[in-house]
Amino acid sequence: xxxxxxPGTKWTTGWFGTLLAAxxxxxxxMSTATAQTVANFPSRTVRLITPFPPGGASDLxxxxxxxxxxxxxxxxVVVENQAGAGGIIAVESVVRSQPxxxxxxxxxxxxxxxxxxxxxxxxxxxxxxxxxxxxTVAIPNILVVASSSPYKSFKDLINxxxxxxxxxxxxxxxRGQSHHLMMEYMxxxxxxxxxxxxxxxxxxxxxxxxxxxxxxxxxAVSTALPLIRSGQLRALAVSTQERFSQLPDVPSVAEQGFPxxxxxxxxxxxxxxxxxxxxxxxxxxxxxxxxTQDSFRESIAKQGNLLHYESSxxxxxxxxxxxxxxxxxxxP
Numbered sequence: 001x002x003x004x005x006x007p008g009t010k011w012t013t014g015w016f017g018t019l020l021a022a023x024x025x026x027x028x029x030m031s032t033a034t035a036q037t038v039a040n041f042p043s044r045t046v047r048l049i050t051p052f053p054p055g056g057a058s059d060l061x062x063x064x065x066x067x068x069x070x071x072x073x074x075x076x077v078v079v080e081n082q083a084g085a086g087g088i089i090a091v092e093s094v095v096r097s098q099p100x101x102x103x104x105x106x107x108x109x110x111x112x113x114x115x116x117x118x119x120x121x122x123x124x125x126x127x128x129x130x131x132x133x134x135x136t137v138a139i140p141n142i143l144v145v146a147s148s149s150p151y152k153s154f155k156d157l158i159n160x161x162x163x164x165x166x167x168x169x170x171x172x173x174x175r176g177q178s179h180h181l182m183m184e185y186m187x188x189x190x191x192x193x194x195x196x197x198x199x200x201x202x203x204x205x206x207x208x209x210x211x212x213x214x215x216x217x218x219x220a221v222s223t224a225l226p227l228i229r230s231g232q233l234r235a236l237a238v239s240t241q242e243r244f245s246q247l248p249d250v251p252s253v254a255e256q257g258f259p260x261x262x263x264x265x266x267x268x269x270x271x272x273x274x275x276x277x278x279x280x281x282x283x284x285x286x287x288x289x290x291x292t293q294d295s296f297r298e299s300i301a302k303q304g305n306l307l308h309y310e311s312s313x314x315x316x317x318x319x320x321x322x323x324x325x326x327x328x329x330x331x332p
Contacts, residue, residue, distance in 0.1 A: 038276075038278045038279050038282050041073075041101055041279065041282060042073055042075045042101065042102055043075075044075065044102060045075065045076040045077070045078055045102070046069070046073070046075065046076070046077045046078070046101070046102045046103075046104065047078055047080055047102060047103045047104070048062055048065065048066045048069070048077055048078065048079050048080070048104050048105070048106060049079075049080045049081075049082050049090045049093055049094065049103070049104065049105040049106070049107075050062040050079060050080070050081055050082070050090065050105070050106055050107070051082060051083060051084075051086075051087035051089070051090035051091070051105070051107055051111065052081065052083055053081055053083045054081055057139060057220060057222050057223075057303055057305065058106065058107075058108065058267055059079075059081065060299075060303060061106065061136070061137050061267060061300065061303070061305070062079050062106045063079050064295075064296055064299045064300070065106065065136065065269075065287070065290060065291065065296070066078070066079050068290030068291070068293060068295070068296055069286065069287070069290055072286055072289060072290060073286070080093075086110050086111055086115055086174075086176060086177075087107055087108075087110050087111030087112075087115075088111050088115065088122065088123070090105055090107065090111070091105065091107065091111045091112070091124060091126075091130065091270075092123060092124065093105070094130065094270060094271065094272060095123075095124045095129045095130065095272065095273070097272055098272070099271065099272035099273070099274035099275045099276070100275075100279070101271060101275060101279045101282075101283055103271070103272070104133070104269050104270065104271050104283075105269070105270050105271075106136070106267055106268070106269055107267065107268070107270060108139075108178075108265055108266060108267045108268075109178075109181070109265060109266070109322060109326075110176050110177060110178075111126070112126040112130065112270075112319060112323075113126065113319060113322045113323040113326050114176045114181065114326055114330065115176055116323070116327075117326055117327055117330040117331045118175060118176050118330060126319075126323070127319070127320065127323065128273050129272075129273045130270045130271075130272075130273055131270060131271050131272060131273045131274075131275050131280065131312070131316075132268060132269075132270055132312055132315035132316045132318075132319050133268070133269045133270060133271050133275070133280055133283050133284055133287065133312050133315070134268060134269050134283070134284040134287040134288065134309065134310065134311065134312060134315060135266050135268035135269075135308055135309060135310035135314070135315040135318060136266075136267060136268050136269060136287065136291050136307075136308065136309065137266070137267050137291075137300055137305050137306065137307060137308055138240075138264040138265070138266050138305065138306040138307075138308035139178070139220055139221070139222070139264055139265045139266075139267065139305050139306075140220075140221050140238060140239055140240045140244060140264040140265075140304075140305070140306060141178065141179075141182050141218045141219060141220055141221065141238070141239040141263070141264070141265070142218070142219055142220075142221055142224045142225075142228070142235050142236075142237070142238055142239070142244070142247070142250070143157075143186070143216060143217075143218050143235070143236045143237045143238075143239070143253075144209060144216065144217060144218075144219050144224050144227075144228065144233040144234060144235055144236065145157070145209065145215065145216050145233070145234050145236060146209060146210055146211070146212045146232075146233065146234070147231055147232055147233060147234050148212060149212065149215065149216075149234060151215070151216070151234075151236065152234070153236060153256075154236040154237040154251070154253065154256045155256060155257075156236075157215070157216060157236060158190050158192060161190075161192035161193065161194055162190075162191070162192055165192070165193045166193050166194070166195060168194045168195065168215045168216070169194065169195045169196075169197045169213075169214040169215055170183050170194045170195070170196060170197065170214055170215065170216045170217050170218075171197055171199055171205035171206070171208040171209050171213075171214045171216075171217040172196050172197070172198050172199065172205060172217070173198070173199060173200075173201050173202040173204075173205045174198050174199070174200070174201075175196070175198060177202075178218070178220065178265045179202070179205055179217060179218050179219070180196060180198070181265075181326075181329075182218035182239060182263060182265075183196065183217075183218055184329050184330070185261070185263055185329070186218070186253065186261070188329060189253070189258045189260065189261050190258060194215075194216070197213075197214050202219070202220070202223060205217055205219075206219060206223060206224075206227075209233070210227070210232055210233065216236075218239065219233075220265075220304070221238075221244060221246075221247075221304035221305070222303045222304035222305060225246060225247070225304050228247065235247060235250045236250075237250065237251060237252060237253045237256060238250055238251070238252050238253070239252070239253065239261070239262075239263045239264060240252060240262060240263070240264050240306075241254050241261075241262035243255075244304075246304065264306065264308075266308060266318065268310070268315055269283070269287055271283070280312050281312075284311050284312045287309075288309055288311075291307060291309055292307075292309065
């Protein structure tokens, strides 16, 4: 009788062939089931979670995306606001969900690439338990001072900070949030030191800059733009490599002697880390269809934000790179 395997092992060709055929049949059945799931997706309501309360920039982006996906799929896409704990609560909902694409989150850097270096322990590993599906929008920031400030330019502020290290204060909406991170990036690039004054949210941080309670702050374009146009704030620099189209006279940090400086804060779609690759490909393609539509573009532009699509593979690279960058900046 013919045998297959290690000498001394009695594996008959007939038994092995039966086992192999059963395995192939099971694999084909699973592949067929996955293909049918993807073809019929979504077969029920999709939850699109945002880690912010209603009315903010991220919430508005989430709702615009949900409306577009609902029109595309013909199935309800429900926005759930799960604010709190820097986005941890919202992320945990996705991590615990079934990896079937019906629970997604539109989220930025704080709970994914920042908090791992600011908390002793998270209940999830952002690089394993979350899967980047598609990047969607970039939120640029503007360095601003009060209109009564003595600092007329970015150079003025940097020179003052270098002359008296630690003497100037800046406003943030809390450690790990965009205002804090942007200033950390700037201080590292320019070799300066300013004191962080954390406030309970972006609104009180903005008031602190307006009232000159602090000397400066990085503020999202969508928030700062009306106050710059009304003359209440003075813009010193934009955070992106290129100038912002709605403020063509405001130079970038890169133009002012720091060519490597190019930062905006992304918000992208993540799913469970176990989401099947075929479903990821469908989701990323459908998201691209929605965010490249004129209606979505117009909605984002009105908020002062930028369309920034990245495929799952590109977005995963962005997340990993930023994770390493923040590790260098924020880790003790």
